Amino acid sequence: MKTEAITALNTGAVLEITLNRPEVRNAMSLAMVGELRQALAQAESTVGTAQAIRVVVLRGAGGHFCAGGDLKDMAAARMRTLQNAGDAADPIAHVNAEFGHLCAAFANTPLALVVVLEGTVMGGGFGLACVADVAIATETARFRLPETSLGVVPAQIAPFLVERLGYSQAKRLAVTGGRLDAAQALAMGLVHQQVATGEVDAAVQAVLANILACAPGALAATKALMAKARWSAPADLVDEAAAIFSRAVQGPEGQEGTSAFLQKRKPNWVPA
Structure with a gap:
């Protein structure tokens, strides 16, 4: 995959994607959005193969x-809107929706998603922080939700922010033009871990080791069940969850996991 706005490095079961426009603090262009979605789709296409990618690490x-x-x-979308005032299509809405589709794609991936947050975290970057399975921030991270102070709306970020932090905290941030440092983000549950900049790579490796100790199929099924549980009463999921559990127990991962436990060895999905 040829890219200009990101770099993608595959090391075994891990794909590390780096937003690579440092001259503009990795501002998210439509080209970057497209490359991110393509990189994720290609990673997901490897599931079930011998070269399967199991974890995506996203950083800047x-x-x-x-x-x-x-x-x-x-600005280009605004110009197209002015030039084609009679058209039904709305270029500005299209650009905005692309960011939402990006966040939704990463939110719904069956792969584990680890996001490393440093320096500026705004807009679509804030949205990606909200959908991470594991969010690690350094002490330099500064989160901003400035849209209302600029006379616009955090349209695509809002649903993910509400999901991550709850209605009350999300609303507070929105109506105050929210600013958070790493410690505040940790206290609110926006991120899961805060580390010093010099320790971030070690922290990522520790998280990756824990994730790769989990069976990939079971991890994906668990993420899907938890996503559904957000909108369902627990009693409504009893039978479905039981069926999912039964399939897992009788499947190759369940059998391998049980055998490995009894034989006091690592299961075959754990990297050597």
Whole structure:
């Protein structure tokens, strides 16, 4: 995959994607959005193969994660809107929706998603932080939700922010033009771990070791069940969850996991 706005490095079962526009603090252009979605889709296409990718690590180059959407794309969309005032299509809405589809794709991936947050975290970057399975922030991370102070709406971020933090905290951030440092983000549950910049790579490796000790199929099924549980009463999921559990127990991962436990060895999905 040829990319310009990101870099993608595959090391065994892990795909590390780096937002690579450091000169603009990794502002998210439409090109970057497309490359991110393509990289994720290609990673997901390997599931079930001998070269399966199991974890995606997402981070930014140059000491920043992401400064939000690229203003050049929005300006171009505004110009197209003015030039084609009679058209039914809305270029600005299209650009905005692309960021939402990106966050939804990463939120719904069956792969484990680890996000490393440094420096500026805004806009679509804030949304990706919200959908991470594991979010690790360094002490340099600064989170911003400035849309309302600019006279616009955090349209695509809002649902993921509500899901991550709950209605009360999400609303507070939105109506105050929210600013958070890493410690505040940790206390609110936006991120799961705060580490010093010099320790971030070791922290990522420790998380990866834990994730790769889990069976990939069971991990994907668990993520899907938990996603459904957000909108369902527990009693409504009893039979479905039982069926999922039964399939897992009788499947190859369940049998291998049980055998490995009894034989006091690592299961075959754990990297050597």
